Structure formats: structure tokens, C-alpha cells
Amino acid sequence: MTDALVEVRDLKKYFSIGGDFELKAVDGVSFTIQKGETLGLVGESGCGKSTLGRTIIRLYENTGGEVLFKGKDVHQLRGKEVGQFNRDVQMIFQDPQASLNPRMTVEDIIAEGLDIHRLSKGMRRERVAELLSLVGLHKEHAQRFPHEFSGGQRQRIGIARALAVEPEFIIADEPISALDVSIQAQVVNLLEDLQRDRGLTYLFIAHDLSMVKHISDRIGVMYLGKMVELAASDALYARPLHPYTQALLSSVPVPDPTIKRERIVLQGDLPSPANKPSGCGFRTRCPAAMERCAQAEPIWKEAEAGHWVACHLFEG
Amino acid sequence: MTKHLLEIDDLKVNFKTYGGEVQAVRGVSFHVDKGETVAIVGESGCGKSVTAQAIMGLIPNPPGKIVGGKVVFEGREISQLPKSELLKIRGSEIGMVFQDPMTALNPTMKVGAQIVEGFVRSQKVTREEARKRAIEMLRLVGIPDPEDRVDQYPHQFSGGMRQRVVIAIALACQPKLVIADEPTTALDVTIQAQILDLLHRLQEEQELSVVIITHDLGVVAEIAHRMVVMYAGIVVETGSVEDVFANPRHPYTWGLMRSLPRLDEGEKQRLVPIDGTPPDLFNPPKGCPFAARCDFAMEICDQQMPAATDFGGNHRAACWLHDSRAPRIDELVAAGRQGV
Incomplete structure (x- = not known):
């Protein structure tokens, strides 16, 4: 476990929603990401997967628990350490239309990180050209604006921007x-090539299960702010444990x-994360729910080697 | 010709924009029989939604205009009907399910009133009867406690429940045909499974005909009988779902199928994307629109639009590879072209 690049321990992120009410978007999640691996994170809308990603990269302050990046608690970083962290960890966003400033040229978008971190050393244009060719675009594209590109090309620009500061760890939120x-x-192949050539580590957040399985080494499944299962992607698909x-x-x-x-069609909808059921969050829709599920929260345990699950069925 | 419930014949739709005239749909033909589900598949901008809007007479004019072809519903040409006539068909004969249930519903109206709005307009019913009908529809689409739910507003429903309401609206007048434009795209997978089951059940119970528009081949395989693959405003391949999945005949369909990762894939394989992007429809190529991205493109492909080849059982594809003068596909594959 010594080569864990990211270690998340009992991380919590609550949002205040007026009065004394709290929305527990991420509620005690723990896992590690090894250097060079891709961890996939799946779950339905509102399960807290994006909030988790954003809390890891410090876009949100944490409410409790900690995130260790190379052994350091990222929410306690100060001064120069923050700058270094911001270089080491980058994010790729879902909507390439909304995450690129429409009034900036591609060159300025990609070089923004270089400027902030003073990395261009007079080679700004050359660096941008290099990054563009790395993601499969041409250097002639540098002076154009985001609206002149298709969706896939825009996502390539977003990837080039993330790569500009030479990060080690990239959080891709529904890329x-x-x-x-x-x-x-095309984009998934590009991400895989970049990982192979540069030893990148990914946290890949998505709801498309087949694509997540394709790209990930291990996969975590979230439901209502909790991690319910985490396993190597083959094991998860071959023998899913959690209902x-x-x-x-x-x-x-x-x-x-x-x-x-035979499809297992779940009845009902996801409960509101602001008003969770007692005990196990999934018990209201679970076909295997027992009395115990309403009373106690299941414990996060290793049911098989490397296969973690939080469900009373596996507590014996 | 009259035996089909819906027949689209050489439909052409253009939109005038500041940049010029976009030829969004460039000669689309297909038909839908009674009790049948037909899926229209394709990527964004291929003209699938515009085709659906044209059937419903929902093309905004201006800027859009049906510039050619026919839409024949129950033997009657409906694409040129005056609005008053169209209103009698729209809603009562053909229902529509939209993609995003949040924007398809009126936030200031109770769902019950929205469900029976068309029903009340087309048939003279009392308020009591209308309310009863709304409750009945909510029950039909599987909403618990319909007696209470009928007086609630859309914001009190979850995403999946809202989509059920949208389906209830489409079915309220017992239409013969329902057009569903990406009905599950905005929903989570477990909710998508619920809605697909619902559509399937309703279709069988009510002998509905359904046109479902989607970009998800998984959805097509689960729910449709026949499929229509569109690319750059034309139909490149059509046939029964079994035929097209087992024996795709168009290089674009091959590409679509290859670019999908599968849950049951064993060894991790590299995905095979379709390189490049679809052509610009302001100035569409005169030949096959897929030629620029096609591994098998020949000289003729750039110059002339291929005619559809019939493979039997209504399975057709428009590709020069199936012309008798073309080289055999297996020889091309053997010579190193990317295969099926």
C-alpha cells in the first residue's frame, strides 16, 4: 500500500440547505488510488460522485475526514504547497461547451495554467503547439475560439489544458x-494513450457502466453518498455482491x-440525500432488505480479497 | 402502399440560418406498421429529431421548411395540412414523448390537468370525467397513489416519475402512434430500465405503434422491432433489429457497433473509433456523406450517392460496396482494411 498516490479516509462533505438541515452529499467514504491506475466511480445522479471528485481536488472544503495526496492532507495545504498541488492534480469536466471560456482563444485557454504557474519560459506558443498535437489537434487551431470546434475537439482542448501543467493525477468527471x-x-483511446505514455493516474467518474468497465482497473459504486462496493473491474462485473x-x-x-x-428492475426512485432512510440507504429499493437493514448501517468490509462491500448480507 | 400506419417518403427538411441553408433531412423514407416499434438511430445532427418533428408537424416555419417528400398517416398525406386539421391529429392520433420531462411539462399546472388537456379539447367531457381519466392514466403508467398525485405539480415528482407523466400525456387520447424522442436519455440507468419496461408493456397492451429516437444501440436492441440508421440527413441502413445487429451492411453501422465497449467483453480490447467528424450540412457532399470517414471508400463514393441494396426481409443499406462492380468486402479486409 506504500505506493498509494491518493488516500481518502472517511471523507465527508455536507452542504447546508437552510436552517439546521444538512445535505450529506458524501458521507464517510474511504478508498485509495494507486499510482498509474484508473479508478472508476459510478452511481446515479445525486449519489455524490461528482461532489467526491470536487472535494478531492479542493474545489470544495471537506466537512470531515481527510484526503491524502502523496501522504499530505490536501485540505491542510498552505502557501507554496497549494500551488504544487494545483499543478499535480487537474480536472477534466463533463461539458466541453461550458468549461471553456468562449471569449478566449484556444492558445490562451491551454496556456492559462502555464501563465499562472510561470512554466512557459518564453516558449508559450511552442508548448501550446506541442500540447495540441499531443491531443490530436493542429497548431493552426491555437488562434481559434471554442465555438469553432466540435464537441469531441472541445473535449480534446479541455484535456490539453489539464495536461499543460504536467499533472500526475487527473480527475475526469463524466468526460x-x-x-x-x-x-x-476517440476520447477514451486518447486518455488511455496519455496514461500509458505519461504514467498518469485517473479518477474516472461516469454513469456509463460499459465505458467505465472498459477504462478502469478498479471500480467503486456509490449510492446516496456512500461507497457500497469497490472491486477490480472484472470481479465487479463477474460477481457483483451488493444488490x-x-x-x-x-x-x-x-x-x-x-x-x-431477466432484468432486475428496481422499484421506486433514489431517496433524497437530504432525507436519507435509517440504516442502509439502499434498503427502500433493495429486493433483499431485511429487518436489520433499517436498524444499523452496514459496515464497509473486505468480503473477498480486494473486493469491498457495505451490505448486511455479507456480515455473516 | 396504404397498408402501413405511417409512411415517410423521400422527406426533405431545410432550415434557413444566417450561415446559409442547412439541409437537415435529405430524402428519408421508412414506414411503421401497426403494433410495431421502429427505432431511429444516429448521432447528434444526423436529422433524427427533425424527422420526428416533421411527422408531428412541429417544424418551426420559419426557419424550417419541409421542401420535399410526403408524410402519410393512415393513408392521408399530413405534411401539408393546415394547422386546424393538424391539431386534430396531433395529440389524439399521434402522441409525442419528449426527451427532457422537466421542460416538457408546464411547471405551473397540476399534472392531472396537463394529462387531460388534449382529451378535454378533443372530446366533450365533464370535469369529473376528465379527472377520472387523468387518474386512470397515472395508474396505467405506474404512478403510486394516483388519486393524490393528480393534484400535484411537476416539481413534486422525481425525474423518472415526470417521464411517466409525459408518457401519460402522450397516451391520454389513445393515439395509434407514439413518437418518443430520446425518452430515456436524461434518466439514470435504473430508471431507464423502468421506463423501457413501461413502454414495452404499454405497446403490447394497447397495440401501439412506436417510433423511438435514440443514440443508444442498447436501447434499440431491447425495445425495437426494426431500426433505421441515419447519417448526415439520410438513411444509410434499415432492417429488422435482428438482421442489422447480426449482419450490419453499412460501414457506418459497422463503425457504430465497433466503437461500443461491452459489459461482457473479456480481454480488454482497444476501442475502434470512427475517425473524423460528420460532414457539414450547409454544403453536403454530393456523394456518400460517410465517404470521408469510411475505411472502404472508393472513387465512386465521393462522386455519386449510392442506391439502397435490398438484402431481403426489408433489410436495406445504401453503400457502393454492395454494387456488383465493387470489389468483394472480404478481399478488402484481407488487404488490410478495418473490417466488420
């Missing part, structure tokens, strides 16, 4: 969800009309 299928594959993971996997439509499967 391909806004793209068409034929373009998604929620099982339902989630069986809900994914398979592009093959000859396969007729």
Missing part, C-alpha cells in the same frame, strides 16, 4: 457523457437483440 458514441471512443450493483449492471441495455435477460 465523455456529452459526446456521440463514435467520438467517445444495488447487481441491479445497476442488469439495467444496462445490451446492444445485442439475441440476448434476452
Whole structure:
């Protein structure tokens, strides 16, 4: 475990929603990310996966717990350490339309990080050209504006911007969800190539389970602010333990009309994270719910080697 | 010709913009039979939503205009009907389910009133009867406690529940055809599974015909009988879902299928994307629109639009590779082209 690049321990992020009410968006999540691996994070909207990503990268202050990056608590960094952290950790956003300033040229967008961290050393234009070719664009594109590009090209610009400061760890928050299928594959291949060539570590947040399985070494499944299962991606898909993971996997439509499967269709909707059920958050929709599930929260434990789950079914 | 419930014949739709005239739909033909689900698949900008809007007479004019072709519903040409006539068909004969249930519903109106709005307009009913009908519709689409829910507003419903309300609205007048434009795209997978099951059940119970527009081949495989693959405003391939998935005939369809990762893939394989981007429809290429991204493109592809080849069982694809003069596909693959 010594080469854990990121270590998240019992991380909590609560939002105040007026009066004494708190929305527990992330409620006690723990996991580690090894150097050079891709950890996928899946879950439905409102499960807290984006908040988790944003808290790790310090876009949000934490409410409790800690995030260690190379052994240092990121929410306690001060002075120069903050600058270094901001270089080491970068983010790629979902909507390449909304995350690029429409009034800046591509060159200025990509070089913004270089300017802030004083990294260009008089080679600004050359660096931008290099980054553009790295993500499969041309140096002629540098003087254009974001609206002149297609969605897939814009996402490449967002990736070039993240790479400009030579990060070690990239948080990609639904980087391909806004793209068409034929373009998604282009961007995913690019991310994989960059990881291989530069030893990058990814936290890949998405709701498209088949793409997450494709890109991730390990996958964490979140439900209502909690991690419910975490395992190597093959193990998770071959033997999902948590009833929620099982339902989630069986809900994914398979592009093959000859396969007729029994789907586990969950009843009802996700409860509001501001008003969670007692005990296990999933018990209101769980086909296997027992009496105990309403009384106590399940414990996060290692059910099989490297396969973690939080469910009373596995507490024996 | 008259036996199909809906028949689209060589439909062409243009939009005037400041940059010129966009040819969004450039000669689309397909049909829908009674009790059948037909999926229109394609990427953004391929014209699938515009086709759906044209069927419903919802193309905003200006800037849009149906510049050619016919939409025949129950043997009657409806694309040129005056608005008053169209209103009688829209809603009562053809229902529509929109993508985003939040923007499709009126936030200031109770859901019950929204469900029966069209029903009240087309049939003279009392307030009591209308309310009863609304409750019945909510029950049909699986909303618990319909007696209480009928007096609530859309914001009191979750995303999946709102989409059920939108479906209830579409079905309130017992239409023969429902057009669903990306009905599950805005929903989470577990909710998507619920809505797909609902659409499937309603379709069988009510003998509905459904046109579903989607970019998700998984959804197509689960719910549709036939599929229409669109690219750059034209139909490149059409056929039964079984035929097209088992034996895709157009290089674009091959590309779509290859670029998908699969949950059941064993060894991790590299994805095969379709390089490049779709053509600009201000000035569409005169030949096959996919030629610029196609591994198999030949000289003829840039010059002339291919005609559709029929493979039997209504399975057709428009590609020069199937012309008798073209080289055999297996020879091209053997010579190093990216295959099926």
C-alpha cells in the first residue's frame, strides 16, 4: 500500500440547505488510488460522485475526514504547497461547451495554467503547439475560439489544458457523457494513450457502466453518498455482491437483440440525500432488505480479497 | 402502399440560418406498421429529431421548411395540412414523448390537468370525467397513489416519475402512434430500465405503434422491432433489429457497433473509433456523406450517392460496396482494411 498516490479516509462533505438541515452529499467514504491506475466511480445522479471528485481536488472544503495526496492532507495545504498541488492534480469536466471560456482563444485557454504557474519560459506558443498535437489537434487551431470546434475537439482542448501543467493525477468527471458514441471512443483511446505514455493516474467518474468497465482497473459504486462496493473491474462485473450493483449492471441495455435477460428492475426512485432512510440507504429499493437493514448501517468490509462491500448480507 | 400506419417518403427538411441553408433531412423514407416499434438511430445532427418533428408537424416555419417528400398517416398525406386539421391529429392520433420531462411539462399546472388537456379539447367531457381519466392514466403508467398525485405539480415528482407523466400525456387520447424522442436519455440507468419496461408493456397492451429516437444501440436492441440508421440527413441502413445487429451492411453501422465497449467483453480490447467528424450540412457532399470517414471508400463514393441494396426481409443499406462492380468486402479486409 506504500505506493498509494491518493488516500481518502472517511471523507465527508455536507452542504447546508437552510436552517439546521444538512445535505450529506458524501458521507464517510474511504478508498485509495494507486499510482498509474484508473479508478472508476459510478452511481446515479445525486449519489455524490461528482461532489467526491470536487472535494478531492479542493474545489470544495471537506466537512470531515481527510484526503491524502502523496501522504499530505490536501485540505491542510498552505502557501507554496497549494500551488504544487494545483499543478499535480487537474480536472477534466463533463461539458466541453461550458468549461471553456468562449471569449478566449484556444492558445490562451491551454496556456492559462502555464501563465499562472510561470512554466512557459518564453516558449508559450511552442508548448501550446506541442500540447495540441499531443491531443490530436493542429497548431493552426491555437488562434481559434471554442465555438469553432466540435464537441469531441472541445473535449480534446479541455484535456490539453489539464495536461499543460504536467499533472500526475487527473480527475475526469463524466468526460465523455456529452459526446456521440463514435467520438467517445476517440476520447477514451486518447486518455488511455496519455496514461500509458505519461504514467498518469485517473479518477474516472461516469454513469456509463460499459465505458467505465472498459477504462478502469478498479471500480467503486456509490449510492446516496456512500461507497457500497469497490472491486477490480472484472470481479465487479463477474460477481457483483451488493444488490444495488447487481441491479445497476442488469439495467444496462445490451446492444445485442439475441440476448434476452431477466432484468432486475428496481422499484421506486433514489431517496433524497437530504432525507436519507435509517440504516442502509439502499434498503427502500433493495429486493433483499431485511429487518436489520433499517436498524444499523452496514459496515464497509473486505468480503473477498480486494473486493469491498457495505451490505448486511455479507456480515455473516 | 396504404397498408402501413405511417409512411415517410423521400422527406426533405431545410432550415434557413444566417450561415446559409442547412439541409437537415435529405430524402428519408421508412414506414411503421401497426403494433410495431421502429427505432431511429444516429448521432447528434444526423436529422433524427427533425424527422420526428416533421411527422408531428412541429417544424418551426420559419426557419424550417419541409421542401420535399410526403408524410402519410393512415393513408392521408399530413405534411401539408393546415394547422386546424393538424391539431386534430396531433395529440389524439399521434402522441409525442419528449426527451427532457422537466421542460416538457408546464411547471405551473397540476399534472392531472396537463394529462387531460388534449382529451378535454378533443372530446366533450365533464370535469369529473376528465379527472377520472387523468387518474386512470397515472395508474396505467405506474404512478403510486394516483388519486393524490393528480393534484400535484411537476416539481413534486422525481425525474423518472415526470417521464411517466409525459408518457401519460402522450397516451391520454389513445393515439395509434407514439413518437418518443430520446425518452430515456436524461434518466439514470435504473430508471431507464423502468421506463423501457413501461413502454414495452404499454405497446403490447394497447397495440401501439412506436417510433423511438435514440443514440443508444442498447436501447434499440431491447425495445425495437426494426431500426433505421441515419447519417448526415439520410438513411444509410434499415432492417429488422435482428438482421442489422447480426449482419450490419453499412460501414457506418459497422463503425457504430465497433466503437461500443461491452459489459461482457473479456480481454480488454482497444476501442475502434470512427475517425473524423460528420460532414457539414450547409454544403453536403454530393456523394456518400460517410465517404470521408469510411475505411472502404472508393472513387465512386465521393462522386455519386449510392442506391439502397435490398438484402431481403426489408433489410436495406445504401453503400457502393454492395454494387456488383465493387470489389468483394472480404478481399478488402484481407488487404488490410478495418473490417466488420
